[in-house]
Amino acid sequence: MFDWRMQLQQAWPIVGLLLLFIGSVFAHEKANEVELSASSKAAKLEACAAPTEDMRRNHMDYLFHKRDQTMYKGIRTADFSLRECIDCHVSRPVADEFVPINAKGEFCESCHEEVGQKIDCFSCHRSTPDEH
Amino acid sequence: MSTKSISHSAQLAKRRLLKAAVTGGAALWAGQGYKLFAAAKPDEQPVTSAVRWGLLVNVSQCGDGCDDCVTACQAENGWGSGSSDEQQSNALQVAQWMRKLDVHNPLDGSTFSLPLMCQHCDSAPCVDVCPTGASFKRADGIVLVDRHTCIGCRYCMMACPYKARSFVHEPLFDQRAHQPRGKGCVESCTLCAHRVDKGKQPACVEACPHGAMVFGDVNDPNSEISQQLAKVSSRELRKNLGLNAGVRYAGIPVV
Known part of the structure; x- marks a missing residue:
């Protein structure tokens, strides 16, 4: 006869492994949270142009929308403009000195490297605020 | 909340x-x-076709050997001298958004010089031929390249009768924040759209020490440029092509 108790006893290791696996996914998620550079302006503010969760998921769409608004319609407001993103999120170890935002471990690159997404912005766009 | x-x-x-x-x-x-030409558009409002930006260059006032407009353009937009522009490419192929041309007439020996840049045509050949729609004309008449869509085919460079466009062959760095530029894209004079949108004049106009350039809205009969256009005789370069250029030249000697 089929013994359920026996079956369950055998399944414990599998259940345990499964739990471990799920746990590791969440642990990973936690590690994925982007650290704001302590020397950036952003670290001193409580929120971005949109709530942080929203920005994490949708920043690319906001940037794309804004870029077309600016390029085709000449709308040059600060919200979601790449220039403002860089100005606020760039590390400033010393006054008037910046670490390129796409350098290893910096705000853009750290997350994009993690998810294997190449950033194309900085082949044309400046990666530090303009000091001129 | x-x-x-x-x-x-x-x-x-x-x-x-x-x-x-x-x-x-x-x-x-x-x-x-500044010579204020119009109230600046609010940042959040899109450009409209009620305005058409134009430029009038008075060649007779233009200084011989003076290239202050070109230097100002380079500094403003981060190309040419002082920039990270192409070090290894053919010198004839490097970016030139604006050139100062010396024109010499061998028949009577007369010479004059003029700045040549994108003429911001109403029916622009570059916009016409662009296979991806990257080359486009804004509602206010400024002709631009959308680098996000440009595939670097250079059809527009061949179509332009003014040789106003350049192609970037090498990776660039240290661009100006308001003027992204990069390898594999075509570029040209933007009529300083980033300044115009903020109610300022293009860098070349502001820099001209001879007051030879007037910038403004040609749709507004009260603007300085419209009044100058009504007063002095001016012409488009290659008028025969019927492009209705936004840049007009006054004082070119009649040959």
Whole structure:
């Protein structure tokens, strides 16, 4: 006869492994949270142009929308403009000195490297605020 | 709404207010030096076809050997001398958004010089031939390249009768924040769209020590450029092509 108790006893290791696996996914998620550079302006503010969760998921769409608004319609407001993103999120170890935002471990690159997404912005766009 | 998000928005609002006060003050101060041609468009409003930006160059006032307009363009847009522009490419192929041409007539020996840049045509051949729609004309008549869509095919460079466009062959760095530029894209004079949108004049116009360039809205009969166009005799280069250029030249000797 089929013994359920026996079956369950055998399944414990599998259940345990499964739990471990799920746990590791969440642990990973936690590690994925982007650290704001302590020397950036952003670290001193409580929120971005949109709530942080929203920005994490949708920043690319906001940037794309804004870029077309600016390029085709000449709308040059600060919200979601790449220039403002860089100005606020760039590390400033010393006054008037910046670490390129796409350098290893910096705000853009750290997350994009993690998810294997190449950033194309900085082949044309400046990666530090303009000091001129 | 949590108290946290209220403090977010309060902080953002404070930041914006402070920024508005600072930029407003700066504009007031800077405004003293500019010939104001029109009230600046509010940042959040799109450009409209009610305006058509134009440029009038008075060649007879243009200084011989003076290239202040070109240097100002280079500094403003980050190309040419002082930039990270192409070090290894053919010198004839490097970016030139604006050139100062010396024109010599061998028949009577007369010479004159003029600045040549994108003429911001109404029916622009570059826009016509672009296979991806990257080359486009803004509602206010400024012809631009959308580098996000440009595939670098250079059809527009061949189509342009003024040789106004350039192609970037090498990786660039240290661009100006308001003027992204990069390898594999075509580029040309933007009529300083980033300045115009903020109510300023193009860098070349501001830099001209001879007052030979007038910038403004040709659709507005009261603008300085419209009044000058009505007063002095001017012409388009290659008028025979029927492109209705936005840049006009006065004082070119009749041959």
